[in-house]
Every structure is written in C-alpha cells, then in structure tokens.
Amino acid sequence: LEPQVELLNSRYFGVxxxxxxxxxIAAACQLLLSFTPFGRRVYLVGSGIRAAxxxxxxxxxxxxxxxxxxxxxxxxxGILLACRxxxxxxxxxxxxxxxxIAAVLVGGTAIQGGHGSVLRTVCGAAVLVVLxxxxxxxxxxxxxxxxxxxxxxxxxxLAYYTPISGSRS
Amino acid sequence: MMRALVLxxxxxxxxxxxxxxxxxxxxxxxxxxxxGTSLAYSTLQALSxxxxxxxxxxxxxxxxxxxxxxxxxxxxxxxxxxxxxxxHPTLGICCAVLFGFGFGSVQGTMIAFMKIGSxxxxxxxxxxxxxxxxLVTGNRSLSLNDIDFSLLLNDPLFGVFxxxxxxxxxxxxxxxxxxxxxxxGRDLVAVGSDRRxxxxxxxxxxxxxxGSFAFSSSLSALGGALLSLGLxxxxxxxxxxxxxxxxxxxxxxxxxxxxxxxxxxxVLSGVLVLSALRSGLNxxxxxxxxxDMATGAILFTVAIIDAPLLHDRLSLVxxxxxxx
Numbered sequence: 100l101e102p103q104v105e106l107l108n109s110r111y112f113g114v115x116x117x118x119x120x121x122x123x124i125a126a127a128c129q130l131l132l133s134f135t136p137f138g139r140r141v142y143l144v145g146s147g148i149r150a151a152x153x154x155x156x157x158x159x160x161x162x163x164x165x166x167x168x169x170x171x172x173x174x175x176x177g178i179l180l181a182c183r184x185x186x187x188x189x190x191x192x193x194x195x196x197x198x199x200i201a202a203v204l205v206g207g208t209a210i211q212g213g214h215g216s217v218l219r220t221v222c223g224a225a226v227l228v229v230l231x232x233x234x235x236x237x238x239x240x241x242x243x244x245x246x247x248x249x250x251x252x253x254x255x256x257l258a259y260y261t262p263i264s265g266s267r268s
Numbered sequence: 269m270m271r272a273l274v275l276x277x278x279x280x281x282x283x284x285x286x287x288x289x290x291x292x293x294x295x296x297x298x299x300x301x302x303x304g305t306s307l308a309y310s311t312l313q314a315l316s317x318x319x320x321x322x323x324x325x326x327x328x329x330x331x332x333x334x335x336x337x338x339x340x341x342x343x344x345x346x347x348x349x350x351x352x353x354x355x356h357p358t359l360g361i362c363c364a365v366l367f368g369f370g371f372g373s374v375q376g377t378m379i380a381f382m383k384i385g386s387x388x389x390x391x392x393x394x395x396x397x398x399x400x401x402x403l404v405t406g407n408r409s410l411s412l413n414d415i416d417f418s419l420l421l422n423d424p425l426f427g428v429f430x431x432x433x434x435x436x437x438x439x440x441x442x443x444x445x446x447x448x449x450x451x452x453g454r455d456l457v458a459v460g461s462d463r464r465x466x467x468x469x470x471x472x473x474x475x476x477x478x479g480s481f482a483f484s485s486s487l488s489a490l491g492g493a494l495l496s497l498g499l500x501x502x503x504x505x506x507x508x509x510x511x512x513x514x515x516x517x518x519x520x521x522x523x524x525x526x527x528x529x530x531x532x533x534x535v536l537s538g539v540l541v542l543s544a545l546r547s548g549l550n551x552x553x554x555x556x557x558x559x560d561m562a563t564g565a566i567l568f569t570v571a572i573i574d575a576p577l578l579h580d581r582l583s584l585v586x587x588x589x590x591x592x
Contacts, residue, residue: 197336200391210385242407242504246399253392257384 107182117179124175128168129217141165145212201248202227205255226255277529277574281522281537284570288541292548299552307547309424312433314543319436319536320491321510322517323443324484326535329518331460331480332527333386337375338488339511340397341368343504345489346496347401350410353497357417361493368489369482371397376481380474386481401504409503418500432494439487443532453531456480460527516567517542524574541566 109116132138140161144151152158176195181187206223208215230251234244296303321338328335345364353360375393379386412418421431447453458466459476467473488510496502521538523530542563549559 197391197394200387201395204388204391210387240402240407242399242402242405244399245402246396249392249395249397249399252395253389256388256392257378257382 104182104185107179117183120175120179124172125217125221128172132217137161137164142213145214147213198227201252204259205252207259227252278522278531278534280570280573281520281534281541284520284566285537285541285544288544288566292544295548295552307551308428309430310547310550311540311543312428312437313422313430314546315539316430316432316436317491317495318510318513318517318542319539320439320494321488322514322521322539323440323532323535324487324491325511325514326518326521326523326530326532327456327480328386328484329460329523329525330456330527330530331477332463333379333477333480334390334525335372335375335481335484335488336387336390336511337371337393337397338390338484338514339509340394340401341371341485341488342492342510343502343506344397344401344404345492346502346506347405347410347504348489349493349496350412350502351404353417353493354413357412357414357497360497361490364489364493365486368485368487371489372482372485373478375485376478379481380477398504405502405504407504409501409506412497412500415500418498421494421498432498435494436491437536439490440532440536444536447532457528460529462528513542516563519567520570 107116107120111119132141140151140156143154143156144158144161148158151161177187177192180191184191202224203215203220204210204223205226206215206219206221208219208223227248230248231244234247239247292307293303321342325335325338345368348367349357349360349364351360352363371393375386375389378384378389424430425434447456455466455471455476458469458471459473463473491510517538518530518535519525519538520541521530521535523535523538545562545566546559549562
C-alpha cells in the first residue's frame, strides 16, 4: 500500500493531495445536491417527510442513499487520516464527531432539515479550522482554544438562529 | 393478555432487562463461583456511573429536546468536585451541582426564550464546558487528598451496594415517584408530545424547559462529581465519553428521540441493561469490544422493534402473503 499512501500524502503545486480529494468530493456532492433529481429529493424529504411521501417521492430510498453516502464519506475521511498519520487507531478521530456537527451548524444548515448546502458546510469547517490554527499560531494553550472555539460556535449559532423581526431563519 | 403486555411499548424496557438478566446469569451453569456479590456490586457501580447523566438526558428527550452538553458538564463537574473537594469533599459536591444547575439554567433559558433548537445551543455548551474543564485544571490530572472519602464512597454496603449506587438508585426512585404522583410528569409528557397543544391547555412550557435542562445538568454534575471523588482523581479528557452510554440507556429505557414517551423507571431498566451486560461480559473475560458490539446489537434490535410503522408493514406483508 506504500505507493498509494505516498500519493495521498504528496503535494501538487504546493497543495496537499488530501485537500484536493476533499475539494473534488465536496464539489461532486454540491453538484449532486444542486443539479440532480436525487438532490432535490433530499431537500424535499428534509423539508417535510410526510409531504414528500404523500407526493410519491421514494422516501425510503432517499434516506437509504443519504446514510450510505454519509458512511462512505466517513470512510474516505478515515482513509485520508490513516494515510496522513501512517497508522490507524480508534482514538485518531476522537472529537471529530462534535467538530463535524459544529461545522454543519456554523455553516448554517438547519438542524430540522430542508435547508443547507455542501458549500455552506465547507465554509463552516473552514471557519473552525482557521480559528483553531490562528489561536494555535498566537500561542494560545489547548484549554483556551477549546473555550474560544465553543464561544465562537455558540455566538455564530445564536446569530444564525435568533429570529429577526418576526421571521425565523 | 400476555401478548398485550409484551407488545405494550412501555413494558419493553422491563422485558429487555429480564432477557439480559437471564443472558448474564446463564454462564453460572458452567462457571463455578460466577454468581457472587461481586457481579451485582460491579453492575450497581457501573449503574452509578452512567445512571444520573442518563436520567438527565432522558428528561430532556422526554420534552422533545436533547442535551449534548451533559458530557462536558459531567467531566467539568468532576474537576470542580476534586478542586473544591480538597478543602472538604461535601463542598466539592455542592459546588459541582451548583455549577451544573447554573449551566443548565442558562442553556434552558436560551432554548426556551430565544426559541433556538437545543442541539446547536448544547453543542456550544459542550465545547465551552470542555474548554472550561481544561482551563480550571490547567490541562493536567487532579487528585483528591482525602483518599478515605473516596474509599467510603465505594465501600460495599450489604455486599452489593455502595453510597454511590444507593444515591443513584434513590434519585431514580424519587424521580419516578414525582413523575407518577404529581402533575409534573403529565406536563412533561404533554410538552414532549405536542408543545402547542400543551401550551393551549395551560401548561407552563418555558419553566418546564428551563427546569428540565437545569435538572439534566445538575444530575450530570452530581454523577461526574461522585465518580471523580470515587476515583479520587479527575482530568479534563477523562470523563467525556459518557454521552453515548447515556443515549443508549435512554433509548433502551423506552425514551424516544421525538419526545413524549418514557418514564424514569424505564430509564433505570435501560441503565441496568447496559451495566449488567458490561459486568457479565467482564466476568467471563470477554474482550472489550464485545460490550460495544453487544450494546449496538441490542440497540439495533430495539430500534427496529420500536419502528413506528413496523407493525403496519408486517401486517401488510402477512396480508399479501395470505392473498398469494
């Protein structure tokens, strides 16, 4: 497996190849959501599962493929992580679950479903990663990084979800 | 009659507990000295670790919300208990519970008054409480000076109990009594079932939401404080993996993610299922992953059996089968 691992750890024009994999997959998923019947069905099922079922959409298969896709993407992330560290163990991605939820929420995807996009989630993830790196480069200890990240996540979520002039985002 | 009892959703946690208890006791047939007080003691000790956060989480799930922050509060309260417990252990417990109450009240107020979903708010709460845990400890492990208090908390009483497990069981039974005999239980179920209907029928929804989150955080804090004092040590990263067992116990205990169903004694059954399974597998020297796999398999089975349309679809399949 060594050549494949090296391939995923190498850089092209200064860009790490695992970032290129991420961009390609994110772009493919955004295209899938925006320009295919499956994407529209995902939004419709998220907006109202009963209405989607009543209007004849294949709700079961949409849910099945969404979960299958989530599993596939988690597996790809696991492979990229294992290649990066040249090892694999169960604690390698500890805390990644909460970071993933935070990235989705900071990106503005509605937790009740029906709204959101891959691009927004990419932005949410970028905000969190940039914030953590900036704090690291400014010499903040790990404990402060956790706290400041938590406060920023809470602030962004409050800004997103607070109803403004009677309407709810 | 028997069939109706088995099919009743509220009876399933107890049936599951009976089945797991039988499975855990089975190795006694071929392993000598398998059945002793140590099996019951270790089950109740495991119960006292997961029980209180599971009860708190179940309460928020009952009203159709979700308290992700309990994992952070659990760990942070343990650190607070050790920090202040070095002055006096009781002071440590009081400070931890007060912190939990305050933290939960703030979260509940934000959820109730700003009408923001509980998952985003409590995720922020989780990250903040985890950060605070690293901050108050300076990212290092703390230890309790009064080791006698730690031994006292875990000292076997009547062979199978300890102060920790008695405290946990007492809180469960008290919660069950309040839930069964006062209006509070019905109001919580009403809020979880249909919030608008509860509001129009005169239920004070906001205080119930704030109270549920305050109670959930207080229980998590008490659980974390008792566990850390019992272990005589605390570290910010030590107790953060409590969320998954708490969710599993709540779901096995008959609490639904959509809210409006479940009761404290059902949650106690769910926690006992997990604890008995862990102790039983440890007693037969099963590898550590066996417990996770067994819990996962039971959760899957319960989720499939509890699927809302399963009975309708099975009836349809039977009908189609008989038609052919």
